[in-house]
Amino acid sequence: MTLPPPAIRLEGVGLDFGGAPLLRDMDLCIEAGRMTVLLGASGVGKTSLLRMIAGLARPGRGRIVASDGQPLVGRIGWMGQQDLLLPWADVVHNVMLGARLRGVRPEPERARHLLGCVGLADRTTARPAALSGGQRQRVALARVLYEDRPVILMDEPFSALDSITRARMQDLAGRMLAGRTVVLITHDPLEACRLADTMLLMAGLPATIHPLDVPPGPVPRMVDDPAVLAAQAGVLRRMLAQ
Template structure:
C-alpha cells in the first residue's frame, strides 16, 4: 500500500520572522494533492521540510505508517536540471550514477518510451526542446521508483499546449504515488488533484474534494466549478 504523509504541528521560524506555525495535515496514500498560495508564504520551505531537506522549528513529518519518509521520496523541481554532457537516458538514470550503482538501462529505456522519447535516448539536452527536457526530468523522477513524489512548479516554464500534455502524462504515470504539487496555476491544480490545500499568512485552508478523476478535461464542469471557487479563495487570501 502506498504510504501517506502525516505533518504534525510543523512551524518554521527565521530569527524574528515566523513563516508558518503549527501546520498539521495528512496526505492520503496514492492521492494527488496541490498546494497553492501567495509567493513568499512558505510553500517551497514546507516541501523541503517534508523532503527532509530543511529542519522545522517545531513539529514532525512521518509516513502514515509511522515510519520516516526519508528514502521514500522523489523530487521534481521547476528546472529540469539535466546534466548537459549526459545523454537523455543517462540523465534518467542519474540517481543510480550518483549513488554508485549500476544503472538499470532497461527500466530507463522503458520510461523514455512511456514519456514519448524512445527515439531520443542518446540525445544531449541541448538538442531537446523545453518540453522534451521536462519529459526526461519526469522519467528521471519515475526512475527512482519512490512511492512519494514532491513537485515544485515542475511545469511552469512550458508553453500551454506542452504543459497540458505533460500534465496528463504525469497524472497517468504517477497515479499510484502519493504526490504533493506546488503550483500557482489554478487550472493545473484543479486538473490534476484529488485535493487542494491553500497556504496563506493566516495558515492552511482546504477546498472541498474535487469531483471526478484526474486528469480532468479543460472543459470539465467539475474543473471549471472548482477553478472558480479556488480563484475566489486565493483572491480573498491575498486581499
C-alpha cells in the same frame, strides 16, 4: 514502487525565515496513495514546506513523520523547480542518475521508454545544453518516474511547458502516479483541479492551510469538463481574495 505509500503527518511544524515566522504550529495529514495539490502566492512557504517533507530542510519546530513509523528517507522521488540535469551526461544517463548514485544497475530500456512517454524519444542522446527549458523539465519528469518511489514531491513540475504539452504531461502524471502519495505545488488553478484528490490553499503569514473543493471524477480530469472549469473559477476567486 516497492513499499506501500504512507500518509505523511506534520505535527506542530514551525519555521522562521528572515526573523519572521513563516510557518507556526502547522498540523497537516497528507493522505496515503492520493495526490495532494498545494496552491498559494509566491513566498508564502510552499517550497519550504515541500523541502522539509523531502528532508532537504529541517523544521525549526515540530516534526514530520510517515504514518507507518518508518523513515521517509529512501522512499521519496523529488522534482524541484530546477531540473538539475548534469550538463556532461546525455538525456538517458540523466534519467538513470539516481540508480547510478545508489550503485544500482541502471535500466536503459526503461529510461528510454519513459523518455518516449514524455515525448522525447528522439532526444535520448542529446545533452542538456541542446534542449529547451520545457524539454529539460520533461527529462526531469522522466527521471522522477524512473525512480518509482511511493512518495513523490513535485514543485511546479510543468511550469516551463507550453499549454498543450503541459496538458499532456498532466495526463501522464495523473495516470502514472496513481496510488502514490503525491504532493504537487502549482500556481495554476486548472492544473490543480485536473490533478488533485485533495486541494489545499496556503495563505497568510505565518501561513495557514485551507481546504478547497475538488471537482468530481477520477484524476486526471478532462481539461474541458464543466465541473473542472467551474472549480477552476472558484479556486481563482479564493486566491484573488487572499
